[in-house]
Amino acid sequence: MVGLGFRRDIHNEILDLDNDAKPDFVELAPENWMRFGGYWGSIFKKIKEKYPIICHGLSLSIGSPDDIDDEFLDELNLFFAKAEPLIYSEHLSYSKCDNAHIYDLLPIPFRQDAVNHIVERIKYVQDKLERKIALENVSYYSPIGAEMTEQDFLSQILEKSDCNLLLDVNNVYVNAFNHKYDAKEFLDNIPLDRVSYIHIAGHDKVEEDLIIDTHGQDIIDPVFDLFEWTIAKIKPVPVLLERDFNMPEIEVLIGEMNRIRQIAKSVWGDNYVVK
Amino acid sequence: MLLNKETKDLQSKLTEYVRNGKLPLIKGAKQDKLHHYRRLVYNIIFNSLSNAYPISSGLLGEERWKELVDEFFINHNPQDPQIWSFPFELYEYVLKSDYSLKSGKSYLNDLLFFEWIEMEVYAMEDTEIDKYIQLAKKLEIKDNFVLNPYIKMFSFEYPVFRKEEKIEEMEKGKYFIICFRDIDTFKVHYLEVDALSMIFIENLYDNNGNLKISLDLTSELINAELEIKNIFPLIEVLNDKGIILGIRE
Numbered sequence: 001m002v003g004l005g006f007r008r009d010i011h012n013e014i015l016d017l018d019n020d021a022k023p024d025f026v027e028l029a030p031e032n033w034m035r036f037g038g039y040w041g042s043i044f045k046k047i048k049e050k051y052p053i054i055c056h057g058l059s060l061s062i063g064s065p066d067d068i069d070d071e072f073l074d075e076l077n078l079f080f081a082k083a084e085p086l087i088y089s090e091h092l093s094y095s096k097c098d099n100a101h102i103y104d105l106l107p108i109p110f111r112q113d114a115v116n117h118i119v120e121r122i123k124y125v126q127d128k129l130e131r132k133i134a135l136e137n138v139s140y141y142s143p144i145g146a147e148m149t150e151q152d153f154l155s156q157i158l159e160k161s162d163c164n165l166l167l168d169v170n171n172v173y174v175n176a177f178n179h180k181y182d183a184k185e186f187l188d189n190i191p192l193d194r195v196s197y198i199h200i201a202g203h204d205k206v207e208e209d210l211i212i213d214t215h216g217q218d219i220i221d222p223v224f225d226l227f228e229w230t231i232a233k234i235k236p237v238p239v240l241l242e243r244d245f246n247m248p249e250i251e252v253l254i255g256e257m258n259r260i261r262q263i264a265k266s267v268w269g270d271n272y273v274v275k
Numbered sequence: 276m277l278l279n280k281e282t283k284d285l286q287s288k289l290t291e292y293v294r295n296g297k298l299p300l301i302k303g304a305k306q307d308k309l310h311h312y313r314r315l316v317y318n319i320i321f322n323s324l325s326n327a328y329p330i331s332s333g334l335l336g337e338e339r340w341k342e343l344v345d346e347f348f349i350n351h352n353p354q355d356p357q358i359w360s361f362p363f364e365l366y367e368y369v370l371k372s373d374y375s376l377k378s379g380k381s382y383l384n385d386l387l388f389f390e391w392i393e394m395e396v397y398a399m400e401d402t403e404i405d406k407y408i409q410l411a412k413k414l415e416i417k418d419n420f421v422l423n424p425y426i427k428m429f430s431f432e433y434p435v436f437r438k439e440e441k442i443e444e445m446e447k448g449k450y451f452i453i454c455f456r457d458i459d460t461f462k463v464h465y466l467e468v469d470a471l472s473m474i475f476i477e478n479l480y481d482n483n484g485n486l487k488i489s490l491d492l493t494s495e496l497i498n499a500e501l502e503i504k505n506i507f508p509l510i511e512v513l514n515d516k517g518i519i520l521g522i523r524e
């Protein structure tokens with residue numbers, strides 16, 4: 001299963017895709033579609049008719065010091081009843097603090113108390129939503145007051161809670177570059193058996209020693225290589241091509257999806273099906 | 276709470292920085308990389324607000340608009356988990372802070388609301404619409420209308436919805452506006468009406484499209500006996516625009 005992020009700026013193109021060019025699923029952010037009627041409500045119905053949906057959230061803020069927003073979880077549940085997502089994933093980061101949403105992903109301090117805090121919140125959210133969530137390893141540009149490695153932080157959270165991992169291969173590549181560690185060693189030291197979903201994307205190098213995870217470029221070969229290396233170690237899962245900015249022609253995205261599909265087939269076999 | 280105060284403070288420090296742009300010393304951080312967080316967050320906020328308010332931001336000019344966004348993002352805690360509807364909070368902030376008076380742009384409250392409401396009506400959640408038949412040439416007092424549910428009614432001090440007039444020269448007064456979404460095309464339209472029409476339409480909406488009750492209530496309010504024939508031209512307009520959809524089956 002290879003999917004594509006559903007972007008409004010290319011919604012007609014995505015809805016027109018068929019046969020070999022058709023993604024196996026689309027990913028969308030519930031926050032951008034909940035409580036929406038009218039034109040976008042009608043487009044949502046078309047998406048639902050044509051594609052399985054995976055929901056990738058933005059505002060849960062699992063790493064926040066602020067309380068989980070129960071009203072928001074209720075809204076999510078209402079939306080999930082309509083979207084029937086295969087997976088609900090979120091980011092292992094925080095986007096709300098001191099009672100303010102900031103609509104972007106900030107890095108959580110890699111610390112023991114943060115691990116415990118997050119593990120408790122994952123349980124709370126999963127109970128409320130009556131489903132498992134998959135948390136994504138995010139890219140970060142600076143650690144904040146770290147007392148353990150990113151690898152230990154992520155592993156502990158996965159081991160102490162029963163959530164799944166959305167493994168963003170590009171983010172592993174970006175973080176390994178930015179923080180000077182070995183991507184494969186990192187991957188070998190996290191519980192890869194918990195991966196339930198994969199992201200792959202492009203990025204931008206903004207400084208000599210800094211890459212930003214922009215989702216605004218084509219995927220580079222080393223990231224494809226890391227993807228191939230990684231999936232040999234795990235069971236088949238859905239894989240998403242993430243592209244949010246600097247949108248190319250739809251053919252370029254189809255080409256990238258095909259390449260992902262080819263790699264997946266070569267590793268996981270022809271009958272690469274996800275259950 | 277399992278989170279230590281120190282960890283929480285670190286998270287607050289970073290959040291404060293992305294909101295106010297004043298870089299503090301943050302334990303264990305690459306100080307020279309933190310500005311990317313400020314830049315990324317600020318761009319998201321700035322673009323979201325600028326896209327929601329293209330006319331208002333244009334009229335204030337780049338510098339003043341940026342000042343307003345900065346002030347707002349420092350002083351106001353965004354509450355909406357959905358970024359598409361978060362710009363409404365800027366309107367509320369401006370309304371509460373008397374910014375429009377202080378900035379000498381007294382029309383700004385109306386203009387921000389005008390720009391916001393288009394988005395809100397455009398996105399309004401879909402609801403079931405009752406079955407209806409075409410409006411007859413001759414109405415009967417027992418008729419019940421089915422009304423377009425995607426509608427907001429409000430009044431302005433400035434006619435900011437009039438595209439042909441220069442906003443700086445608009446006359447202060449009382450203007451009644453209906454903003455509605457076409458049920459078929461999803462396009463959002465505006466209709467300016469007089470005070471009496473507004474009262475009648477509000478009564479229609481408050482009474483589930485019941486013609487008799489709406490006429491009676493409106494008559495009572497203006498102290499005059501309204502009949503169907505007095506209000507028929509307005510009903511035709513509302514039907515033509517797609518506000519009155521038809522007669523309930």
Ligand SMILES: [Fe+2]
Binds near residue numbers: 168199242
């Ligand atoms: Fe991702």
